[in-house]
Amino acid sequence: MTTTDLVPALEQEEAADPFTVAGEVFTSRLVLGTGGLPSLEVLEDVVRASGTQLVTVALRRVEAAAGSSMMEVLSSCGVRLLPNTAGCMTAREAVLTAQLSREAFQTDWVKLEVIGDDRTLLPDGVELLDAAEQLVADGFIVLPYTTDDPILGRRLADAGCAAVMPLGSPIGSGLGIRNPHNIALLREQVDVPVVLDAGIGTASDAALAMELGCDAVLLASAVTRARLPVQMALAMRQAVEGGRLARGAGRIPRRWHAEASTSMAGLPDL
Amino acid sequence: MTIQVTVNGAPTDVADGATVAVLVADRSSGHDRVAVALNGGVVPRSRWTATALSPGDRLEVLAPTAGG
Numbered sequence: 001m002t003t004t005d006l007v008p009a010l011e012q013e014e015a016a017d018p019f020t021v022a023g024e025v026f027t028s029r030l031v032l033g034t035g036g037l038p039s040l041e042v043l044e045d046v047v048r049a050s051g052t053q054l055v056t057v058a059l060r061r062v063e064a065a066a067g068s069s070m071m072e073v074l075s076s077c078g079v080r081l082l083p084n085t086a087g088c089m090t091a092r093e094a095v096l097t098a099q100l101s102r103e104a105f106q107t108d109w110v111k112l113e114v115i116g117d118d119r120t121l122l123p124d125g126v127e128l129l130d131a132a133e134q135l136v137a138d139g140f141i142v143l144p145y146t147t148d149d150p151i152l153g154r155r156l157a158d159a160g161c162a163a164v165m166p167l168g169s170p171i172g173s174g175l176g177i178r179n180p181h182n183i184a185l186l187r188e189q190v191d192v193p194v195v196l197d198a199g200i201g202t203a204s205d206a207a208l209a210m211e212l213g214c215d216a217v218l219l220a221s222a223v224t225r226a227r228l229p230v231q232m233a234l235a236m237r238q239a240v241e242g243g244r245l246a247r248g249a250g251r252i253p254r255r256w257h258a259e260a261s262t263s264m265a266g267l268p269d270l
Numbered sequence: 271m272t273i274q275v276t277v278n279g280a281p282t283d284v285a286d287g288a289t290v291a292v293l294v295a296d297r298s299s300g301h302d303r304v305a306v307a308l309n310g311g312v313v314p315r316s317r318w319t320a321t322a323l324s325p326g327d328r329l330e331v332l333a334p335t336a337g338g
Binding site for chain 1: 278279298300301302305306307310314330333335336337338
């Protein structure tokens with residue numbers, strides 16, 4: 001395969017097994033959170049550099065909200081919006097927030113977050129599953145932010161969630177994927193897309209998520225709080241594509257000892 | 271004649287008989303995608319003009335912002 005064949009190789013991977021959520025096909029496997037950018041000015045550059053087609057947004061009191069300019073920027077980029085329920089700590093709050101987001105953003109899609117406390121921002125699995133069941137019954141396309149517990153992931157998928165989004169590590173921590181084995185197990189457990197959500201610190205974390213079999217990566221802080229957000233957005237785009245290609249290419253088995261790549265046949269006796 | 275309601279956590283005096291639509295128009299300049307919660311439930315946009323406020327009502331007037 002020549003270098004010029006590499007882009008078609010990715011396109012072939014995508015054509016054979018596209019990233020599809022609730023019947024909608026995405027050619028980008030990078031989902032971008034918009035929170036944490038120093039200003040709205042870089043939002044458009046970051047979105048375009050990332051190549052993302054799915055962007056998370058939030059709902060806040062009007063006094064603290066970004067204003068219509070943010071929505072105009074996202075609209076001009078042609079991305080689908082994925083409103084979140086960030087900050088909700090009970091199923092009741094999350095369901096109401098999702099219903100309000102449906103009003104404001106005119107979409108049934110929701111990134112469901114129900115956190116257990118403010119310090120870890122870890123998901124509360126009991127409240128999360130309760131909220132997911134209610135929202136699925138109410139016609140929402142539910143993408144829950146969850147722990148890396150494969151069993152909870154399966155329960156969420158069984159409840160009718162359109163995807164399952166396990167954390168790599170706590171939100172904004174940049175600690176990467178702390179339990180890769182659980183992510184791979186979760187991937188085996190469910191038929192819906194698995195989106196690695198939270199904890200990504202740098203490009204290698206995003207590539208690892210894809211190599212583990214994740215269908216996509218959702219990240220915000222890793223790009224928005226990077227010293228050069230636009231450059232990091234491009235890095236994440238290429239990391240996701242690289243990880244996806246590597247997963248499809250099939251990595252070599254891990255060996256305890258070396259295995260020479262240069263043949264011993266014909267080794268001169270010097 | 272005014273009544274007191276709570277809007278986004280702050281005690282607020284509004285005209286007796288004021289509706290959600292009046293309140294939103296007053297509070298949401300610069301935002302075109304507003305959602306309103308009244309006493310813990312959603313008030314759809316289609317119901318704003320028909321929903322009159324009562325003393326002690328708790329309202330949340332919300333709009334899009336950036337988020338992860």
